[in-house]
Amino acid sequence: MTQQDKTVLSVHALHWQINDKPILADIHFNLQEGQVLGIIGPNGAGKSSLLRCLYRYFKPTSGHIQLFNQNMTALSSRAFAQKVAVVLQDTPQHFDMTTRQLVALGLTPHKGVFDSHTELDDAVIDQALYKVGLTEKGAQVFESLSGGEKQRALIARAIVQDPQLLILDEPTNHLDIRYQIQILELLRSLKISVIISIHDLNLASALCDSLVLLEKGHLIAQGSPNQVLTEATISSVFDVCCEVHSHPQHGKPLICYFYGYDNDLSCNHDKGNHHLNVTT
Numbered sequence: 001m002t003q004q005d006k007t008v009l010s011v012h013a014l015h016w017q018i019n020d021k022p023i024l025a026d027i028h029f030n031l032q033e034g035q036v037l038g039i040i041g042p043n044g045a046g047k048s049s050l051l052r053c054l055y056r057y058f059k060p061t062s063g064h065i066q067l068f069n070q071n072m073t074a075l076s077s078r079a080f081a082q083k084v085a086v087v088l089q090d091t092p093q094h095f096d097m098t099t100r101q102l103v104a105l106g107l108t109p110h111k112g113v114f115d116s117h118t119e120l121d122d123a124v125i126d127q128a129l130y131k132v133g134l135t136e137k138g139a140q141v142f143e144s145l146s147g148g149e150k151q152r153a154l155i156a157r158a159i160v161q162d163p164q165l166l167i168l169d170e171p172t173n174h175l176d177i178r179y180q181i182q183i184l185e186l187l188r189s190l191k192i193s194v195i196i197s198i199h200d201l202n203l204a205s206a207l208c209d210s211l212v213l214l215e216k217g218h219l220i221a222q223g224s225p226n227q228v229l230t231e232a233t234i235s236s237v238f239d240v241c242c243e244v245h246s247h248p249q250h251g252k253p254l255i256c257y258f259y260g261y262d263n264d265l266s267c268n269h270d271k272g273n274h275h276l277n278v279t280t
């Protein structure tokens, strides 16, 4: 297989604007097969807008997105849904639907109009519920689940969809720390290509193969966590003081933040001696 064959998604010179207001400018990156790519950046940087372009909710103003070396816009909705699953932060309300019924919706793109529900379908749904730790919640009404349980149910639906590319907008939002780690490790274990937007930089460092850092709609850095998560870049883009160490377990960047932002602050990077110029 050539390197080009292994490129799942290729974004080139992507621009998106709305009401003449540029939101994304000249974004370009590639996603390789089986990799987890994290989209990071401050509030309003354009992470969700970029993902919306990738799952075809927004039409880019200009630029190209190729999925498996094919122009993404050329795919039918059904063909797209067979390849790409999406997990969003704000989901439409699914009144009266049980968790199991919601997860079963993931089968839809692979079913013909007259195909019936099979024992194998049930096994696939059981397996997905088990993977996200919701075996006991299958019969419960989806809307009555906690925020974190809903999030995990939506991930189970995406697993059932059996996509080649999974796009998730802040999948760890409602999750406690154990489930944040567990869900991201689960996504890695699926061995499919994944794009997630994520706020927690330490989680992004630990569990993403590569990162794309956005600021005000521009691509500031991309590459491995070691390449992107430097003290200078983090403090400039996120306007915080920090030190970056090597994580004792996996060796990737571990970011320690400094506190005291109520007043004027300054970071002294030159001396590697970060301090806040305030009394707290």
Ligand SMILES: Nc1ncnc2c1ncn2[C@@H]1O[C@H](COP(=O)(O)OP(=O)(O)OP(=O)(O)O)[C@@H](O)[C@H]1O
Pocket (backbone or CB within 6 Å): 018, 023, 041, 042, 043, 044, 045, 046, 047, 048, 049, 050
């Ligand atoms: N439909 C829209 N109409 C007008 N402005 C929009 C629209 N969608 C996004 N924007 C603007 O685009 C910018 C980027 O928003 P986006 O939601 O993509 O950022 P984000 O990085 O996901 O932010 P957050 O971390 O806060 O979720 C924001 O300034 C937002 O107000």
